[in-house]
Every structure is written in C-alpha cells, then in structure tokens.
Amino acid sequence: MKDGSLFPELLATFIAAPSLEAGITRVLGRLVTLSGALAGGVVFSPADGPRCTVTAGRRASPALDAWLRDRLARRVGRLAIARELPSGWRGRERPLLLEAPLGGRRRRVGQLALIGRGGARGLRRDGLPPGFFEKLGSALELIWRHQREALNTVANQQHEMLKVLGDKAAIAVQNERLLEQSMRRARETQALLEAGRAVSRSLEVKETIRVILEQAREVLGAASCSLMTLDPETEELRSGASLDLPDEIVQRIRLKVGEGITGLAVKERGPVQSEDLWNDPRVRYPDLPRAHGLRSMLTVPLLVGGRATGALSVLRRDVHRFTGDEERLLSAFADQAAIALEHARLYSSIKTYSEQLESMVAKRTRELNEQKRFVEVVLEALPLGLYVLDDRLSVVTVNPVGTGVLPCEPTRGRAFLSLMPEDQRPEFQAFLEGVLKFKKVSQEEVELRGDGQDKTLRLTAAPLGGRGATATHIVLIVEDITLQKRLARQMLLNERLTTAGRLAAGVAHELNNPLATIAGCAEALKERARAPELAGLAAFQDFPSYLALVEEEAYRCKEITGSLLQLVREPGSGRASTNLNAVASKALELLGHQPRFSGARFVTELDPDLPPVLANEGQLRQVFLTLGANGLEAMEGTGVLTLRTRRLTGGEVEVEFEDRGAGIAPQLLPRIFDPFFTTKPPGQGTGLGLTIAQGLVADHGGRIEVTSQPGQGARFRVVLPLAPEGSQP
Numbered sequence: 001m002k003d004g005s006l007f008p009e010l011l012a013t014f015i016a017a018p019s020l021e022a023g024i025t026r027v028l029g030r031l032v033t034l035s036g037a038l039a040g041g042v043v044f045s046p047a048d049g050p051r052c053t054v055t056a057g058r059r060a061s062p063a064l065d066a067w068l069r070d071r072l073a074r075r076v077g078r079l080a081i082a083r084e085l086p087s088g089w090r091g092r093e094r095p096l097l098l099e100a101p102l103g104g105r106r107r108r109v110g111q112l113a114l115i116g117r118g119g120a121r122g123l124r125r126d127g128l129p130p131g132f133f134e135k136l137g138s139a140l141e142l143i144w145r146h147q148r149e150a151l152n153t154v155a156n157q158q159h160e161m162l163k164v165l166g167d168k169a170a171i172a173v174q175n176e177r178l179l180e181q182s183m184r185r186a187r188e189t190q191a192l193l194e195a196g197r198a199v200s201r202s203l204e205v206k207e208t209i210r211v212i213l214e215q216a217r218e219v220l221g222a223a224s225c226s227l228m229t230l231d232p233e234t235e236e237l238r239s240g241a242s243l244d245l246p247d248e249i250v251q252r253i254r255l256k257v258g259e260g261i262t263g264l265a266v267k268e269r270g271p272v273q274s275e276d277l278w279n280d281p282r283v284r285y286p287d288l289p290r291a292h293g294l295r296s297m298l299t300v301p302l303l304v305g306g307r308a309t310g311a312l313s314v315l316r317r318d319v320h321r322f323t324g325d326e327e328r329l330l331s332a333f334a335d336q337a338a339i340a341l342e343h344a345r346l347y348s349s350i351k352t353y354s355e356q357l358e359s360m361v362a363k364r365t366r367e368l369n370e371q372k373r374f375v376e377v378v379l380e381a382l383p384l385g386l387y388v389l390d391d392r393l394s395v396v397t398v399n400p401v402g403t404g405v406l407p408c409e410p411t412r413g414r415a416f417l418s419l420m421p422e423d424q425r426p427e428f429q430a431f432l433e434g435v436l437k438f439k440k441v442s443q444e445e446v447e448l449r450g451d452g453q454d455k456t457l458r459l460t461a462a463p464l465g466g467r468g469a470t471a472t473h474i475v476l477i478v479e480d481i482t483l484q485k486r487l488a489r490q491m492l493l494n495e496r497l498t499t500a501g502r503l504a505a506g507v508a509h510e511l512n513n514p515l516a517t518i519a520g521c522a523e524a525l526k527e528r529a530r531a532p533e534l535a536g537l538a539a540f541q542d543f544p545s546y547l548a549l550v551e552e553e554a555y556r557c558k559e560i561t562g563s564l565l566q567l568v569r570e571p572g573s574g575r576a577s578t579n580l581n582a583v584a585s586k587a588l589e590l591l592g593h594q595p596r597f598s599g600a601r602f603v604t605e606l607d608p609d610l611p612p613v614l615a616n617e618g619q620l621r622q623v624f625l626t627l628g629a630n631g632l633e634a635m636e637g638t639g640v641l642t643l644r645t646r647r648l649t650g651g652e653v654e655v656e657f658e659d660r661g662a663g664i665a666p667q668l669l670p671r672i673f674d675p676f677f678t679t680k681p682p683g684q685g686t687g688l689g690l691t692i693a694q695g696l697v698a699d700h701g702g703r704i705e706v707t708s709q710p711g712q713g714a715r716f717r718v719v720l721p722l723a724p725e726g727s728q729p
Contacts, residue, residue, distance in 0.1 A: 011139055015189060020044070025054045027140070028112075031055050036117035038095075041068035044102070044110040044137075048145060057115075063088025073172075080134065082566040083118060096123045101135025105306055106270070109137045129460045135335050145325075170333040192332055203648045205344035209241045209337060212312075216333040217243055220326060222314035223294060223454065226250065227337060228262055228522050229302075237262060240310060240341075244291065253284040253285065260284030260414055265299040267310045271327040273298040276319050289315070300331045300336035309347065309573040312337055325648050385478035389416050391430055396473065403456070407476045416476075423446070435461040436471045445481070455550045456482045488695055491688055575700075577612040579721045584643055584655050587624035590633060607645045610653060614723040626689040626714045634661030634714065648719065654700075664708040672706065 010027050017023030024044050032040045039057025046110045053072060055065050067086040079100040089095060096118035098704040103109040110131060116123030177566035194215050211277055217225040218590050236253040258267040261282055265272040274280045277289040294315040302310040310401065312334040322330075385402030388394060406419045417425045427446065435442050441462045445452070459477040463471035588602050631641050644656040664672065671677050677693045690704075697704050701721050708714035 010136065011143060011189070011193060014140055015143055020046075020049060021054060024052050024140075025056060028054055029056045031112070032114065035098075035114050035116070035123060036116040036390075037098075037247065039068065039111065039116075040063055040112070040114040041065075041072050042102075042110060042112050044070040045142075046108070046109055046145065054173070061088040061090070061664045068113055068115070071097075071099065072111055076111060077462040079553070084115075086115065086450050089115075091117070093117060098123060100133040102133055102140070104134050104138055104303070106295060107138070109140065135339070138335065139332060141193070146189070153362070163552065192329075205340055206241065206342040210243075212333055212337050212340070213241060213243050216312065216314060216330060218296075220314050220330065221316070223317045224292075224314075224315045226313050227302075227310060228253075228313070229341065230256070230266060230308060232419065236313065253288075256283055261297055262299045262311045262313060265301050265311050269301050269303060269306075270299045270310050270323075271298065271331065273322045275321045277315075288714045296322070298322040298326065298330060302334050302341065304338050304342050309338060309341060322474045323634065357424050385480075385569065387416065387476040387478065389432070389476060391436060391470075391475040392474055393417060393474075402478060405480055424448070432474060432476075435463050435474055437505065437725070439465065439471050454482075455480055488692070490691060575614050575616050577614055577639050578617050579610075580611055580653060580655055580720070581606045581608075581645055583617055584624050586626055587621050588641075588643060591628050597632045597637050598631050600635065601640045603640055603642045605642065605644040607647060610645050610647060612723045613653060613700075614719045615720065617699050620701075623654065623693040623696050623718060624657075626693045627718070630689065631657050631659030631661065631714065631716070633658050634663075636661075651722050652719050653721075653722060656715060658713065658715045660713040663710040663712050664706070664714050665710055669706060670706065671706075 010030060013026045013030055014023040019027050024042055028040055028042045029561050031037075037057065039055065041053070041055040041365075043053045044471060045052065053069060055068050057064075064086060065088070067088060071086075076099045079098075082097045082099070083094045084097045085094055088378060095357045098114045100112050100114075101108050101110075102112055126669045149582055155663050162369045179473060192215075194211065208670045213225040213227065216222070224242070224244040226245065227240045229240040230237055235257055237257070239250040239253055255263045257263050259273055259275075260282075261274050261280075263284070264282065272283065275284050277295055278286070283289070289297075294317045295314060295318055299311050299313040301308045302312060312330060357512070373469075383401060385405035387402055388397045390396055395414050395416055397412065397413055417429055420428050424446070431442065441460070443458065443460045445456060445458050448457050457483045460477040460479070462475045464473040464475060465471035478717055540727040579620065583606065585606070588604070592600075593599055628641060628643075632639075639660045642656075644654075644658070646654050646656075648654050668679065673690050673694045675688060697718055697720070702719050705717040705719065
C-alpha cells in the first residue's frame, strides 16, 4: 500500500456513505483492495453510536467470515503480524494476518483484521505512515460524531416541526441553523482533507505545516495559530512555525515541559486551554498576548506513538471557552502535523544515513582492497605451504611454497588426495572430511612415505563457512617438520644418555653392597667347606641360608643392570597397552638407586583399578624419570616425593608427581617448557628435560599441567588418554 492520498480518500469514502455500516464497509473494501488482501473485517464502536462489525473480501465464505468475526472479538494492543491458518481458507499456503487497533491510546474505537497470501504478491505490510490505523480510527469516530449530531439535530427539528407546524418562522430559523452547522461540518471535513493531502503529497515540511496552520485557524475561527517542537536533547519547546506573529518574537520563546499552557499540554499529553490569558497565572509570557490583543488559547500535543514531540496552538482575541468538538478538531490537525514532522524526520535520517553508508562503503572497499593485497603478499611470502580446498577436497588455490611441499605439483581443480601416496589417502580423507563435518580447527602430524624420502608433515586445517551453515572451504597449512622431528629425537637420545650416565654411578654404588655380601658369604662357605667333618655340626647348618642370600643378591644385581641397559637402549616408536602404575613405580625405583637422592622418601598413592593406556613404555619412563628427578633436585635430594595415579572423567588417566621443594616463581612458570631454559647452575642442566617430556606426552595425545606456589612445592600432572577398549596391559 502507498500512503499517498489514501487517508483522505478513505475519509471521503466514509463521509459519502448513506449509513454507518455502509461507510465502514466501503472503507474496509478499499483497504482490502489496496493492501492486496483476500479478505478482511472491521469492528467499529464509536462512543455515541452502535457497534458495527463488517467483513468483506474476494475469498469470503461463511467459515472464513465466522473466523474473522471471532478474531475481531479478541482485543489486540498494537499492530501485529501473524501466520494463521483460518477456517474456510482456500489455499495450501499459510496466509499472512495483519491485526491493528483503531483509535488512539486514550480512546479505542475498534479493530481491523486483513488476511492474504504471505508471498511477494500477497498482503503488503509496509508503506503506511506511523500511527496510520490509530489516526484512521480517530478520524472515523470524529466524522461519525459530526454526522450523528447532524442527523440527531435534523430529527429533533423534524419533531419540533410536527409540534409547531404552523410556526414557519421558527422552521426557517431552525433550518438556517442546521444549514450553518452542516456547512461548518463540511468546512471542518474539507479542512482535514486539505491537511491530509498536504501531508501525503509533499515532503517539504515547512509548506505542509503552513497549510495545516492555515486550515486550523480558518475552521476554528482563531486569530493566530502556531506550532512548537520539542528538542529531545534539551527537553525544551521551541517555535517551529507561526501565523500572524513576528519571527523575532516567536524565535525567542522557550518553554520547558510542564511550563506555560503549551508545556502543560505536552506534559499531560492532552488538550489544555486558557479562557483568559490576561488573567491566567499559568501563562509564561503574559506580556506577549496583551501586546497582540490575544485573549484565549487552546493547545494540543503532537503525539507519535504515545510520545509527545511538540504542540499545536490556536489563539482568539476574545474570552472564549473551547468546546470538546473544538479540542478534538484541533487534535486531528495536530495528528496531521505530527505525521508531517515525523515524515520529515525519517526522510532526513534516511538521507543522512544513506550518505554516511555510502561513505562507509567506499572507505570499507578501500580497506578491503588494501587488506586483500596485504594478504596476498603475506601468503606469497609465507614459509609454509597453504592450500585452499573446496567441499569436494579439490585445490582452489595454493601459494608458491605449497607447490614444493608435496611430492606432486598441485594445480587448480586437482583433487588434493591425488597428491598423496595411494595407501595413505583414506587417512587424509578422514582428517579433511572431519574438519568439514565438525567445523573445527584440527591439527595432525603424519608420516608421508615416499620413494626413500619419508617426510613428517604437520597439517593444520580450518573450515570456512557462515555461522551455523555448512563449511564450504578448507584452509590447509602444510608444514614440513621432518628436520625438527629428527633434531627432537637426537636431543631426546642425548638427554637419555646424560641421564643414563648419572644413573650408572648410582647403580654401581648400589651393586657394591650385594657384591660384597656375595663375596663374604662365598668366602665363609669356602672356609667351612674345607673341613668335611663340620658338615654334621650345628654351625654348618647356616650353609643353606647363605646360598639363598647369594641367589637373592645375584638377581638384584641382574635387575639393576637390566634396567640400566633398557634405559640406555633407544625405545623406538612402537606403542602397546601399558600399565602406568608399573611404569611409574619402576621410575621411582631407578631414582631411589641414585646416591644423590638417598635422603629422599617416596610415597605412592596408586589407583589399583587404573585402566591401561596405549603408549611407548620407554618414552613414558623417560618422562616420569625427568619429572621425578626435577622434584627430587628441587628438594636437594631430601624430603618427600609423592606419586599418585587416578582415573579422570572424559576417558583420561593422570600420573602426578608432587614435591615439597621451593616451588616455581609465577613469572617463570610460562617458560619452564622452553628449550634450553633452566634455573640450575651452569653445567648442571641442559634445559631440555621438560621440553622433551612435553613433546613425548603430546605425541601420546596427552598434556602436562603444572601448579606451584613459591615455598609450597610443585605439582606436575601427566594426563593421557585411555587405551582403546579390548586392549590389555
């Protein structure tokens, strides 16, 4: 619907109808046609007239008519749009229902319902000015009241004519009065129509306001008419336009809300009048009406959605009390003025916003072009292979480095999986399809097997796509970390050799005692064996116990040397289901053999039901030795080192080493895993132990967490995923 001259046209349609029901039916039919609706209904309840309910439309049926009348019986508080499927609706699609109250907040006179198709050629919901249905209801009630009063007056006069049939003079006087009233109503209606046309045909607000002021002054018989607008920032009323008063006087008038006759009308959101301005203490500028001979005043607020935006005033040169009809008539003009001002405000806002938006778009376009060029330069200079893949895993684009990372040269449109060895393609496909499916950034390290040139690649994939939508592309970063892995393995081997050297001294020391015992027992047995006659003596009965002791110590030496050899031997990368309790306990046992930790005490709190993990036992033993040794060194070889194991929620297990040393300073905590970072004196540490341990745990899909308070020791937690179901330690 276009607003245009719709409002005046509807009023004229209502005025020209022979009855209330006929007028409402015509208005409804016009609204149904202009809105594109298929049916509609109106209930109209003027204050001094009968309730009238009508329905109309191109798809009218008894069922739909009954449904519309039922909807009209439900009171709505504001304009509402809904999708309902009414009884009697002819069509498979769900229609669009528009419901709106008629009349203002202070007086509701009815309700409107329009129903039509919901598509582009269906019911049109936009195009009406703000408050259209409120103003339409108020205007219909005003016109009906005028018509009803005229009809009542005519009826009364006809009754009087029957009573005083012979009094021709009285009849002539009465007819003249009725004619005058009818002409006055017609002038009022015509003035409202002229004001409505001015609002609908032009966005030039000054000209529109001038027409409204002139029409209001003429039909109300006023000497002057003026309009004031409310400044929302200062909450101050200022002159917007005036007839018959000099601009230099009008422009200096300022009123606060609630101040003066005009300020009171804005504050109360209703008409306020003064019968005698010269003797009214509420008048803010008493000298102004005296200077221009203005005696009485009526002011009504300009309302937009219940919010006062200004006021419209008329002034007379005599002491006069304005009637309720005059208040309502001026309110109708005020509604037209409020609509005109709101149109001008919206147009100005849209124009300003459009200019700002155009400037922002141009600026943003320049920024995007600069960013695009910057990104292109970065990608070209990026020392990593970068691929953009579509949802079919085909290459969209690749940077120069990416063409040399993989064994086959990637070209635009080529399937990415074809660049990989055939036996490894399912692994890569599962990884990339998981990124598309779960829309999460993922990272994976893979061994790329070739013709004698194996590579280790780190793949980082990120999905591209709108929030909540299916990912349409993948950004894949391919990094060749073969050299890094080789260096890490070499560093790990060096660290193990260093640790093995330290342990060798402790093991050698520990072997001295059992070897001395073996030697002593052997010597005693040798001496006793030389005297055969002692075989039956009681003293010779110790011989079996000596043999048992020899056997026990011999096995102990074998276990120590075996553990040492196993530590020195490179563990390899094979993984199997592993019992963490056994591995951690073995690490403590090896640490306990070192003489520098002889003053320490070990406490174990092991979970007997701890499930196994899939791991390389040698690598985990190296991690536990590093963490345990660090804790013992923090306590200078004394104190209590506590080992705990427990099962966590989420399919994980935990191995915890807790010491009671000096703790770690907060500023050093973020750096303890950095390569070559150490707090030990020169020559006593390489700074690689925790770095290697963290890498080994990460290779197992786990993590190392550290908590520490200075003076309260430190707690290192190794968290690992559980082994797959069905595996046994």
